[in-house]
Amino acid sequence: MTFFDFLSSLLTGQNLALLGAGRAVFFAGMGSARGVGMVGESVAGLLTEDPSKFGKALILQALPATQGIYGLITAFLILFKIGVLGTPVELTVAQGAYFIMAALPIAVVGYYSAIKQARVAVACIGLIAKRPDEVGKGITSTAMVETYAIFAVLVSLLLILFAQV
Amino acid sequence: MTVFAHRTDADRMVRRLMRCRCVDVERQADAEINDKCFSRYTCEAEAAEQEKRVEQISAAMAELHRYCDKSPLVKLRQTVDSAQFRQDGRYTEAWRIVTRTEEILAELTRLKGEQNRSEMTLMQLRPWRDYDLPLSLTATERTNIVLGSFPLSADPEYLCDSLAGDGACCEIVSADSRMQYAVLIYHRDDADKLGGRLAELGFLRSPIKAEGALPRVELTAAARTLRWLIDEQKVLQDELMALAQKTPMVEILSDIERTTLTAIRTRGDLLSTANCVMLVGWVPEGARRRVEEMLDSFSCAYALSAPEEGEDVPILLQNNRFAANFEWVLGMYSYPRYGGFDPTFVMSIFYFLIFGIMFADVGYGLLLVLGCFGGIALFKPGQGMRRFLAMFGLCGISSIVWGIVFGAYFGDLPRVFAANMLGIALPEQAALWFDPLQDPMSFLVFSLAVGAVHLIAGMAVQFYLLCHAGKPLDALMDIGSWWVLFAGLGLLFVRPKLGVWIAIGGVLCIVLTQGRAKKGIAGKLFGGVGKLYDIIGYISDLLSYSRILALGLAAGVIAQVVNILGTLKGGTFVGYLLFVLVFLIGHLLNLAINVLGTFVHTSRLQYIEFFNKFYEDGGRPFRPALPVEEYSASDESK
Structure with missing residues (x-):
């Protein structure tokens, strides 16, 4: 077997689709991990002053976690669709590439929106330090950023659900 | 409401008002003081004194809570009659506990210090054990x-x-x-x-200090002292442990003393002369009789009057028993302006609907209903918490209903469980209407349709408000013309020809009417054309409702994943064990994540898409002076 044969044996539809699933989890998860981490750091600062605000702070910290979940859902849907969970399906290379494309929206938007959302959440931690009653407004502003992750996952999910395999 | 009363009655009156729970005492501005012959009812010294007492109790209570052997997850509040609490000696007893706890704590700190010192001596002496001259x-x-x-x-x-x-x-x-x-x-x-x-x-x-006898003798003495110190601490800690059994009494005491502090602070908002005080406050119309009856029992003069133009009136929302539970959601945004429209009821209906559609699952809905209403029944929380729980409980009912419509029972649990654990093939289709995962396009259209209804309802409220304000023409032009356009666009899908004409008619209406505030024909026309640009806003509002689909799918897919993982091992013993474990952890986690997500995004749809169609906010919530009831619920308000 030549090196070229080896490479082309890797290039199967299944593998490409898995690459797509992986990409959704990688990038959305990376964004969420960074985001939740950022918020967590500032939550720790808040709690040194007033541990009783933990409940409110936790909601804000949980918000940038959703992008990672969207990535996970996208990946699972791809795995369902290509039969990794269930009966395996034969995929052509083009069909595999289709799943890479389908995962693209949530991978990219998930990564960036998680981090941007986390920055709003960090600012809102400052808000609840001074005015704990206004946590609702803080959560709403933070949730505004999430809209775009939702749109992205929506497109990804629709692309996968309507994939011809 | 304005009340003049004897200065000597002030304390008693403020306390009675607090128990009425329906008077928002307004702090009189300093400007007022200069105008009239009043001075502020100063009670700073008294307040500082009381603060010290409260501080003392909370410090003691924190320590007692540490020694309490059982700390239940959620504490039931105790029902207390505070007058009786004072009379039957429990009040003095509770204070005794607090002071004794303080003494013990001081003693413990001292003993601990001595223990450290004697440990130090021991450490220094130890190498010299065999030295046989006196130190x-x-x-x-x-x-x-x-x-x-x-x-x-x-x-x-x-x-x-x-x-x-x-x-x-x-x-x-x-x-x-x-x-x-x-x-x-x-x-x-x-x-x-x-x-x-x-x-x-x-x-x-x-x-080492150059005093004392042989090191050996000194060592034994120091060891004895150390043991004595440790024993002594043990004795004191046991006493604390015994005192901690009576923590509930101290908790009631804490509530009583903090109520007193609130009363003193509220009194600080009053104005006074040498013999008389003036209290200004707000009373909701419905509680008028009750407050009047109460005031009649004092020798005081009072007058209740409707608010005047331009006064900053606090807002108390009044809603039916269903919608009242959603008031706090509105409170998270902002209260309506005084005299403005209270959108709680309209919002609560849509909140209920959209929450259910976004989180449509019979299993999760059932858990919400059981958890929330069960929590209310078991722990009898205060009003704020009760409404919080009741809101989620009601939304759980909506989830159940929509779960039946879309055939979700913990995702696809029945089918997967039957297939993988029991080996029975159930039909794919469990939904009354359609399964969002099988037919996401229908669900998307449905989501947007719900959004359209929601938006049009928001505009309808504005329409109603404008008519109510005597501007039916404005209502017709500002909102009616858009509706014509929407109707036309809607009809495009059914009767394209008719739809086009109606839509064009709508556009014309908008162009012709929306620039009416501008000057000159050209100005009016350009204003109207500019207003057409708002269509972008409506479209983006509408598309925002696609989050109903996304969040609904998210909950469904995660539930499916949990079900597949749970039934991996089939119907064996290990299989059932795995199933129970995965089911509990997975579905509870999914429930937690999705309740948060659904709550946040349903709220957002109300705040941003719905409220910006009509809502005038900026009211100050009505905050009556209340007794403190962190640990106890008083039964004396009757």
Whole structure:
């Protein structure tokens, strides 16, 4: 077997689709991990002053976690669709590439929106330090950023659900 | 409401008003004071005094809570009659507990300090156990006796020899992992000469106090003291433990004293002359009778009047029993302006619907209903918490209903469970209408349709408000013309030809009417065309409702994943064990994540898409003076 044969044996539809699933989890998860981490750091600062605000702070910290979940859902849907969970399906290379494309929206938007959302959440931690009653407004502003992750996952999910395999 | 009363009655009256729970006492501005012959009812000293008492109680209570052996997850509030609490001696008893706890804590701190000191002494004495001269003997007539240590690196024999050469007798008493301990005896005259030599060898004088008997004797004494100190602390801690059994009494005391503090602070908002005080506050119309009855029992003069134009009136929302539970959601945004429209009821209906569609699942809905209403029944929380729980409980009902419509029972649990664990093939289709995962396009269209209804309802509220304000023409032009356009666009899908014409009609209406505030024909026309640009806003509002689909799918897909993982091992014993484990952890986690997500995004759809169609906010919530009831619920308000 030549090196070229080896490479082309890797290039199967299944593998490409898995690459797509992986990409959704990688990038959305990376964004969420960074985001939740950022918020967590500032939550720790808040709690040194007033541990009783933990409940409110936790909601804000949980918000940038959703992008990672969207990535996970996208990946699972791809795995369902290509039969990794269930009966395996034969995929052509083009069909595999289709799943890479389908995962693209949530991978990219998930990564960036998680981090941007986390920055709003960090600012809102400052808000609840001074005015704990206004946590609702803080959560709403933070949730505004999430809209775009939702749109992205929506497109990804629709692309996968309507994939011809 | 304005009340004039005797100064001596002020305290009693404020407390009674607090118990009424329906008077928002307004702090009088300083400008007011200069105008009239009033001064502020100063009670800062009293408040500071009371604050100290509250501080004292909470410090003691924090300590008692640490010693409480059982700390239940959620505490039931105790029902208390505070007058009786004072009379039957529990009040003094509770104060005794607090002061005794304080004494014990002070004593414990002192004992702990002594324990540290005596441990230190023990540590210093230990190397000298075998030293057989009394510690108080530091010199004889001609010689000095010095205790100290050399570094371990120094060879003991070399040390003794070299110091003997300088005229000192050195004996190594003991050595441990850090030092070797030595006693030096030398002639007084050699002291100066030896000083330099010893420093070279790294000699350090021992910090032991030069008093007392033989080290061995001192060691035993110190050990005895240490044991005594530890025992003494144990005794005190046991007493604390016993006191901690009575923590509930202290909790009630804390509530009583904090209520007093609130009363004193509220009194600080009053104005007073030498003999008389003036209280200004707000009373909701419905509670008028109750407050009047109460005031009649005092010798005071009062007047209740409707608010005047331009006054900053606090807002109390009044809604039916269903919608009242959603008031706090509105409170998270902002209260309506005084005299403005209270959108709680309209919002609560859509909140209920959209929450259910976004989180449509019979299983999760059932858990929400059981959890929330069960929590209310079991723990009887205060009003705020009760409404919070009731709101989610109601939304759970909506989830159940929509779950049946879309066929979700913990995702696809029944089908997967039957197929993988029992080996029975159930039909794919469990939904009454359609399954969002099988047919996401229909669900998307449905989501947007719900959004359209929601948006049009928001505009309808505005329409109603404008008509109510006597501007039906404005309502017709500003909202009606858009509706014509929407109707046309909607009809495009059904009757394209008719739809086009109606849509064009709508556009014309908008162009012709929306620029009416501008000057000149050209200005009006451009204003109208500019207004057409708002269509972008409506479209983006509408598309925002696609989050109903996304969040609905998210909950469904995660539930499916949990179900697949849970049934991996099939219907064996291990399989069932795995199933129970995965089911509990997975579905609870999914429930938590999705309740948060659904709550946040349903709220957002109300705040941003719905409210910006009509809502005038900016009201100040009605905050009546209330007794503090963190631990106890008083039954004396009747």
